Amino acid sequence: KNEVEQSPQNLTAQEGEFITINCSYSVGISALHWLQQHPGGGIVSLFMLSSGKKKHGRLIATINIQEKHSSLHITASHPRDSAVYICAVRSGTSGSRLTFGEGTQLTVNP
Amino acid sequence: NAGVTQTPKFQVLKTGQSMTLQCAQDMNHEYMSWYRQDPGMGLRLIHYSVGAGITDQGEVPNGYNVSRSTTEDFPLRLLSAAPSQTSVYFCASSWTGGSYEQYFGPGTRLTVT
Numbered sequence: 732k733n734e735v736e737q738s739p740q741n742l743t744a745q746e747g748e749f750i751t752i753n754c755s756y757s758v759g760i761s762a763l764h765w766l767q768q769h770p771g772g773g774i775v776s777l778f779m780l781s782s783g784k785k786k787h788g789r790l791i792a793t794i795n796i797q798e799k800h801s802s803l804h805i806t807a808s809h810p811r812d813s814a815v816y817i818c819a820v821r822s823g824t825s826g827s828r829l830t831f832g833e834g835t836q837l838t839v840n841p
Numbered sequence: 842n843a844g845v846t847q848t849p850k851f852q853v854l855k856t857g858q859s860m861t862l863q864c865a866q867d868m869n870h871e872y873m874s875w876y877r878q879d880p881g882m883g884l885r886l887i888h889y890s891v892g893a894g895i896t897d898q899g900e901v902p903n904g905y906n907v908s909r910s911t912t913e914d915f916p917l918r919l920l921s922a923a924p925s926q927t928s929v930y931f932c933a934s935s936w937t938g939g940s941y942e943q944y945f946g947p948g949t950r951l952t953v954t
Contacts, residue, residue, distance in 0.1 A: 735883065764943060774931060774945040817883070819943075827872055827891060827937060828899065831883035 734758055737818050737832035744839050750805040752835045754818030757799065761821050764829065765792050765803050768815040777803070777816075808839045842867050847932050847946035854922040854953045862917040862949050864932030870944070872935045873915040877901065877928040878948075884931065890915055891937070922953045 738753045754763070765777040778785050778792040780801075785792050789808075794801040805812055818832040848863045866873065874889035886899030890909040904926060906918040915934075919926060932946040 733883070766943070766945075772929065772948050772950075774933075774948075776942045776944070779942055819884075828874075828886055828889060829943070831876075831885075833881065833883045 733832070734822070734830045735818055735820055735832040737816075737835050739835060740833065741836045742838070744808050744837070746809060746839055746841050748808050748839075750808050750812075750837065750839075752803045752816050752818075752837070754801040754803070754832055755799060756801075756818075756820050756822075756830075758820070758822040758830075760796075760799075763794055763801050763821075764819040765801075766817040766819060768817060768834065770814065774817070805837075810839045810841050813838050844868065845932055845934055845944050845946040847930075847949050849949060850947065852949060852951050854919070854951065856922060856924060856953060858922050860919050860922070862919075862930055862932075862951075864915045864917065864946055865913050866915075866934040866944070867913065868934065868944065869912060870934035870936055871912070872937050872941075873909065874899070874933050875905070875907065875915070875917045876931045876933065877926075878931060879928050887917065887930075919951075924953045927951060927953045 736755045762781050764779050768774045789806045791804040815834040817834045819829040845866045871892045875887040876884040878884050885901050887905050888907040890896045893912050896907050930949045933943050935941040935943050
């Protein structure tokens with residue numbers, strides 16, 4: 732079992748829908764990252780969080796440390812949100828290193 | 842700021858050839874790392890560095906060497922390329938590792954024939 736599991740692996744939505752991507756991890760962590768990989772391959776950081784909730788525009792990230800679970804929500808989805816969304820964790824025993832989930836491929840149709 | 846730059850963007854090698862993937866950042870970040878991305882798998886850490894002169898192995902270090910002579914540069918060397926090293930390689934940097942925002946380079950797509 733991977734340390735970081737994402738679900739679903741693939742997600743297709745219609746424009747305007749509310750989207751949720753989930754990330755579960757099996758180790759104690761000090762930080763969790765959500766990243767976005769564009770169709771062209773570039774990777775950008777969306778959020779880094781260690782507790783609670785963060786919001787940026789239409790994106791919201793939450794984390795429940797006790798349940799070892801994080802969610803990324805996209806409100807009013809748009810075709811330009813189509814990308815791979817990647818969860819990564821810094822565990823308490825890995826020093827500076829990150830462990831990555833396999834990613835969730837999101838396609839938003841007009 | 843240019844951020845994190847990587848060269849080349851694409852490379853084709855024959856089995857047994859060696860090459861160096863270049864990575865540079867202009868944000869004065871202490872932490873730099875190299876990852877490979879393969880279909881169906883998450884990004885996997887090859888090598889990382891917490892500062893100039895300090896490097897360490899990640900999850901999949903075999904067949905790769907790194908050095909960190911300056912804060913800005915972190916080259917990745919393939920010693921004798923193998924088809925199993927066909928992958929997309931990403932360099933990343935941040936202030937001190939996993940608890941800070943990560944900045945990624947654009948990636949290098951490497952094919953070994």
